[in-house]
Amino acid sequence: MNERSLGYHAGMLVSLYLLRRDGARIPDRDWKNSPRIGSINLSTVATARQLSFQPDGTQLSGIGLTLFEPQLTHLGDRRLRFRGFEVIGGEKGRAVVQEWLCELYDRPMPAVSLAYADRGTASPGSS
Numbered sequence: 177m178n179e180r181s182l183g184y185h186a187g188m189l190v191s192l193y194l195l196r197r198d199g200a201r202i203p204d205r206d207w208k209n210s211p212r213i214g215s216i217n218l219s220t221v222a223t224a225r226q227l228s229f230q231p232d233g234t235q236l237s238g239i240g241l242t243l244f245e246p247q248l249t250h251l252g253d254r255r256l257r258f259r260g261f262e263v264i265g266g267e268k269g270r271a272v273v274q275e276w277l278c279e280l281y282d283r284p285m286p287a288v289s290l291a292y293a294d295r296g297t298a299s300p301g302s303s
Contacts, residue, residue, distance in 0.1 A: 187214075187215025187216055187217040187230065188215060188216050188217070188278075188280070189213075189214070189215050189232075189280070189281040190213075190214070190215065190216055190229075190256075190278040190279060190280060190281050191211040191212070191213055191278070191279045191281050192211065192212045192213075192214065192216070192229055192241075192276055192277070192278055193207045193208070193210070193211055193212075193276070193277040193278075193279075194207060194210075194212075194241075194274065194275075194276065195207055195274075195275035195276065195277055196272070196273060196274050196275050198264060198272055199272030199273050199274075207277075211279075212229070212231060213231070213232045213281060214229055214230050214231040214232045215229070215230050215232070216228065216229050216276075216278060217230070218246070224244055224245065225244070225245055225246060226242050226243065226244055226246070227242070227243040227246040227258055227260065227276070228240060228241070228242050228243075229241040229242075229243075229276070241262070242262065242263075243258055243260040243261070243262060243274055243276055244260050244261045244262070244263070244271070245260050245261055246258040246259070246260035246276075247259050247260060249275075254279055254280040255277065255278065255279050255280075256277075256278045257275065257276070257277050257278070258275065258276045258278070259273065259274070259275045260273075260274060260276075261273060261274060262274040
């Protein structure tokens with residue numbers, strides 16, 4: 177059984193806060209007022225680990241973001257904090273340190289019964 181067979185999106189839905197701009201820390205008062213809603217997903221491309229962020233479809237603007245070689249620096253109550261590198265300035269840009277604070281997003285998600293999803297049958301008690 178794989179994630180696609182379960183019928184749900186494999187990414188984790190979060191409110192993302194960028195904690196650095198061009199490698200420099202952003203003051204708390206500034207980053208706290210600019211969350212981005214979307215999903216994060218960890219993958220490996222060639223030999224590099226990547227944490228990607230894809231904005232939610234309800235957001236009018238925004239493009240996907242990538243954090244290269246992410247390290248989990250904090251795991252707390254509904255919060256994950258990562259540090260890695262982002263590339264700024266396009267293809268010939270430079271790599272700078274970036275930190276992401278991810279808070280689990282509270283939007284209700286449809287219930288998925290893992291025990292019955294791969295068989296295509298209803299779970300007990302459903303009609």
